[in-house]
Amino acid sequence: LAVVRGRQLGCPVVLGSATPSLESWRNAREGRYGLLRLPRRATPRPVPAIDLVDLRGQPADSHLSAELVEALDETFAAGGKAIVLVNRRGFAPVVECPGCGAGFHCPSCGVALVLHRRARRLRCHYCGYHQPYEPTCPACGGELAELGLGTQRVEEELAERFAEVGVLRMDADTTAGRHAHHRLLSRFRDGEARLLVGTQLVAKGHDFRDVQLAAVVGVDHMLNFPDFRSAERTWALVTQLAGRAGRGDVPGRVLVQTRHPDHFVFRVAVEGVRDPDAFYTEEARVRRIFAQPPFARLVLLHVEGADRDAAWRVAGERAAGLRGAVPEGERTIQVLGPVSAPLGRLVGRWRFQVLLRGTDTGRFRAWLREVRPILRGPTPRGVRTGIDVDPRHLL
Numbered sequence: 001l002a003v004v005r006g007r008q009l010g011c012p013v014v015l016g017s018a019t020p021s022l023e024s025w026r027n028a029r030e031g032r033y034g035l036l037r038l039p040r041r042a043t044p045r046p047v048p049a050i051d052l053v054d055l056r057g058q059p060a061d062s063h064l065s066a067e068l069v070e071a072l073d074e075t076f077a078a079g080g081k082a083i084v085l086v087n088r089r090g091f092a093p094v095v096e097c098p099g100c101g102a103g104f105h106c107p108s109c110g111v112a113l114v115l116h117r118r119a120r121r122l123r124c125h126y127c128g129y130h131q132p133y134e135p136t137c138p139a140c141g142g143e144l145a146e147l148g149l150g151t152q153r154v155e156e157e158l159a160e161r162f163a164e165v166g167v168l169r170m171d172a173d174t175t176a177g178r179h180a181h182h183r184l185l186s187r188f189r190d191g192e193a194r195l196l197v198g199t200q201l202v203a204k205g206h207d208f209r210d211v212q213l214a215a216v217v218g219v220d221h222m223l224n225f226p227d228f229r230s231a232e233r234t235w236a237l238v239t240q241l242a243g244r245a246g247r248g249d250v251p252g253r254v255l256v257q258t259r260h261p262d263h264f265v266f267r268v269a270v271e272g273v274r275d276p277d278a279f280y281t282e283e284a285r286v287r288r289i290f291a292q293p294p295f296a297r298l299v300l301l302h303v304e305g306a307d308r309d310a311a312w313r314v315a316g317e318r319a320a321g322l323r324g325a326v327p328e329g330e331r332t333i334q335v336l337g338p339v340s341a342p343l344g345r346l347v348g349r350w351r352f353q354v355l356l357r358g359t360d361t362g363r364f365r366a367w368l369r370e371v372r373p374i375l376r377g378p379t380p381r382g383v384r385t386g387i388d389v390d391p392r393h394l395l
Helices: 001-011 022-029 066-077 151-159 180-189 230-242 266-271 278-289 309-324 361-370
Strands: 050-054 081-086 095-096 113-115 122-123 128-133 145-146 169-172 195-198 213-216 253-258 297-305 331-348 348-359 383-389
Touching: 022 278, 050 066, 050 151, 050 266, 066 081, 066 151, 066 213, 066 253, 081 151, 081 230, 095 348, 128 331, 145 213, 151 169, 169 180, 213 230, 213 266, 230 253, 230 266, 230 278, 253 266, 309 348, 309 383, 331 361, 348 361
Parallel strands: 050 253, 081 195, 081 213, 169 195, 213 253
Antiparallel strands: 095 145, 113 122, 122 128, 297 348, 297 383, 331 348
16 A cells, blocks of 8 residues: 555655565566665674474474573573564463363354463453363363463473573563553563563564574464465564574574474575575465466455355355356456355354456456446345455465
8 A cells, every 4th residue: 555655646665674575575576666685784693594493203292392492591501581482372272172072162253262271261362252261171071181382381381491580471461451562571671581482572673682592482383374375474473583683792593493394484494594585486486386476466355244154145146246257268367266264253253255366467457347346246134245455364
């Protein structure tokens, strides 16, 4: 939108990022944007290299690798600080009974409830529903298994090992209060605590000169999101976290724990110091093969309603109408769906999607103008539709 407004007003627009989107990178490569690079860091030391810690073959409940514990010991012994990224809040994202298989899901959204153990609550991170938690299965009386990891679990495990340095947690739970964000960062800056654990809030924009180690503990799940930007988001988060380490006189170190060390996102993150365009080159190749942006334009039609059948019927009718409006022999326009959204039910409403894709921007825009009456057609009571042009995610 800023670029559109700049064009309308005849004024320059500056887009700044250490990890620009693939669309912006391609625009710069092809001359639609002017490219200004900042190849040198403003701090005394260069961005540290990234080391991968291969967790394959390790037990599923092994959250802190020996390499990470050793690196933290060395950092604190040298008087430094560390930041640990876990991009999930709560204690455990899944709670289930290994005996009878019973689990806990939100009655309004259908997603697994996340355990917040200190509050003894199971919570839905989408609608806010919560219920009390007891560690025994309400169905068979067996002991429940708390699976996966979140910021609370990692904070507890690190606090047990490094109680003397102090551990702070920064996520949506600890920063909800007024000025809480500022207070946490001030305590970390002043050395009241030398270990900061958190979600992506800890990865971006902070300038602490005595942070010598940045580590990623839980980010693999982001690669499995059903979204074509999942690799880009994972790469950006890891790259931005790497920028938090070694900003002072002492060289920094970056560790990434993963069970997918061969994934190209981690491989190019390691190589990124030598070739900053390595990720973009590989991601562009994949996106071109599958006709995803920036090699195609997308429009996402959302249909949702409390009545599942009514919402599905509207989605099917819209998709059929749009498909019928594609000129015979037109190969640059596709109508995909309808399908259930990846998050198929939220806050008691069933969600469906129809995806429109065009590989020729001019033809696609002209066709969209023609089918606007179909896209914006009336809906029955209780069913809502939404149109997302150039969607940032498909969830």
